[in-house]
Amino acid sequence: xxxxxxxxxxxxxxxxxxxxxxxxxxxxxxxxxxxxxxxxxxxxxxxxxxxxxxxxxxxxxxxxxxxxxxxxxxxxxxxxxxxxxxxxxxxxxxxxxxxxxxxxxxxxxxxxxxxxxxxxxxxxxxxxxxxxxxxxxxxxxxxxxxxxx
Amino acid sequence: xxxxxxxxxxxxxxxxxxxxxxxxxxxxxxxxxxxxxxxxxxxxxxxxxxxxxxxxxxxxxxxxxxxxxxxxxxxxxxxxxxxxxxxxxxxxxxxxxxxxxxxxxxxxxxxxxxxxxxxxxxxxxxxxxxxxxxxxxxxxxxxx
Numbered sequence: 497x498x499x500x501x502x503x504x505x506x507x508x509x510x511x512x513x514x515x516x517x518x519x520x521x522x523x524x525x526x527x528x529x530x531x532x533x534x535x536x537x538x539x540x541x542x543x544x545x546x547x548x549x550x551x552x553x554x555x556x557x558x559x560x561x562x563x564x565x566x567x568x569x570x571x572x573x574x575x576x577x578x579x580x581x582x583x584x585x586x587x588x589x590x591x592x593x594x595x596x597x598x599x600x601x602x603x604x605x606x607x608x609x610x611x612x613x614x615x616x617x618x619x620x621x622x623x624x625x626x627x628x629x630x631x632x633x634x635x636x637x638x639x640x641x642x643x644x645x
Numbered sequence: 646x647x648x649x650x651x652x653x654x655x656x657x658x659x660x661x662x663x664x665x666x667x668x669x670x671x672x673x674x675x676x677x678x679x680x681x682x683x684x685x686x687x688x689x690x691x692x693x694x695x696x697x698x699x700x701x702x703x704x705x706x707x708x709x710x711x712x713x714x715x716x717x718x719x720x721x722x723x724x725x726x727x728x729x730x731x732x733x734x735x736x737x738x739x740x741x742x743x744x745x746x747x748x749x750x751x752x753x754x755x756x757x758x759x760x761x762x763x764x765x766x767x768x769x770x771x772x773x774x775x776x777x778x779x780x781x782x783x784x785x786x787x788x789x
Contacts, residue, residue: 518680525673525680526712527666530720543725551715551730555708559682576697580707584731590724638731 499572500606507601512557516593546592554637573643582640588633599624618643652760652785659750664717667743677709705738710777717746722783732779742770759784
């Protein structure tokens with residue numbers, strides 16, 4: 497089961513250099529034809545400085561880093577029993593190609609819940625506040641992991 | 646996709662434009678795995694998925710479905726207006742599913758000097774089975 501003494505614990509920072517091609521690749525994988533994610537001129541016409549990242553792009557630094565397995569191991573969560581329960585983003589400013597964004601993963605909550613069928617689950621909330629290379633807050637990501645028991 | 650949406654014109658209860666995606670092919674799971682960095686074989690390897698209890702094989706990444714919802718949102722409100730976006734993953738999506746995203750405006754409010762609309766969204770398959778529920782808020786300009 498998740499180790500609740502770890503609430504408040506922080507892990508090694510996740511850092512990611514945002515590339516134009518990776519933004520396009522994410523939009524293409526989703527099948528999102530919006531030209532602002534593909535074409536710099538189209539994005540500028542719509543009031544952006546360059547192509548912005550897609551709304552769910554912040555999953556990329558998390559999934560490509562080694563943070564998630566580290567956090568899951570450290571919290572003694574059974575990897576095979578983990579479900580992604582919720583994902584939430586708050587956006588403070590646009591993230592563009594060339595930006596380097598960095599966040600410290602932090603465990604903000606661990607609680608046990610019982611579902612409708614009476615099964616117990618541990619709910620673990622991990623938060624990452626991303627800053628850009630100028631130290632400005634750009635976005636906050638919060639993931640709820642559910643460990644079935 | 647320039648949208649001239651104004652806070653004044655939006656009413657609580659207004660529907661957001663629906664978006665239909667799919668049928669989803671296994672190839673899209675592979676593309677999404679590469680794009681996102683989520684290489685859990687549950688999404689790309691039928692043998693692995695069956696071995697961990699998925700009798701029909703692979704399931705889609707939940708975050709792919711959230712990506713569909715993001716497409717629906719920023720196809721309607723400009724991306725730069727989006728302030729918050731959150732979802733709860735409610736059900737598994739399988740290859741062949743067609744996903745429809747719909748939603749409506751549930752609140753209008755002023756916050757931090759901005760005019761915010763708050764909307765709820767849902768992604769369902771062709772049988773009405775709910776895959777993702779969520780909400781978002783966006784800051785819109787006033788006409789005046």
